[in-house]
């Protein structure tokens with residue numbers, strides 16, 4: 001079965017073709033990062049308009065790269081939410097329109113389910129059940145994953161998402177948007193122990209997070225030490241954020257008794273987070289799984305994959321009505 005995946009929830013247009021037998025056939029991505037950079041964040045209206053410009057050529061490119069024609073597609077999966085309403089509508093209307101034209105099903109996919117299942121596109125892939133640490137620009141959640149659609153929320157951020165904290169700290173340090181990759185790059189030349197920043201809620205005894213205090217601590221540090229090197233501040237921030245994420249993920253493994261941890265979402269590309277998680281998990285006999293590096297941030301492959309799993313299980317996530325869900329709680333998804 002060949003599934004076309006369409007992602008347009010934020011500032012990346014992603015299209016991919018996933019074959020349930022042969023695996024990922026091709027994928028293409030257009031990032032709007034440069035377009036939004038001068039505004040220091042995503043401008044929703046600009047995002048929607050750019051998705052409109054990109055979606056058809058990207059789809060053609062994906063089909064060509066796979067040597068497949070439109071008639072070969074069996075279903076179209078698209079991100080139905082959560083995300084920016086206008087941006088979601090572009091992908092949803094394109095997918096629904098094309099599906100009606102081809103007489104095939106369109107499947108609305110939950111964006112976070114896409115991220116959460118994306119490590120299954122890697123080799124080796126994790127078996128169920130596992131603990132998932134979802135760390136993106138909009139979400140920070142620990143989930144217990146017993147199967148496709150069987151997600152239990154273990155903990156989440158009470159304020160800013162981890163990626164958001166990276167982005168806001170980057171902005172504070174005068175770095176281009178998005179701050180995550182920039183901070184990670186700068187931190188390599190910095191001394192993480194030059195400044196001491198708080199590890200919010202690390203010892204709160206639960207699996208929730210809070211990152212807004214860390215961001216404020218960086219702000220205070222920069223005000224009090226105007227001569228501080230950006231490299232050192234970036235390194236101190238990164239190690240604080242990573243320690244909290246790793247500490248909570250390890251606590252979730254202990255609480256569930258699981259030995260598999262899956263890390264997904266844009267922040268899962270962070271090298272310090274990866275090395276810290278790998279080392280700490282190894283100490284307790286657990287294994288950490290990540291999506292392929294190119295599929296950590298938003299992409300069409302994870303949407304095609306999640307849609308294919310839903311289709312195979314005959315359990316569409318959405319009700320089939322043409323609607324988008326800018327706000328959509330992952331733990332409300334039905335099992336596949």
Ligand code: KG4
Pocket residue numbers: 010135136137138139162163164166167178179180181184265266267268269270271296297298
């Ligand atoms: O999953 P994603 O592409 O989009 C959302 O669904 O939000 O995640 C984007 C987030 C941004 O906040 C970005 O700064 C962060 O992922 N990010 C990183 C790294 N690469 C991307 N954060 C830390 N280190 C990185 N290497």
Ligand code: ZN
Pocket residue numbers: 111115136137265266297298
């Ligand atoms: Zn995402």
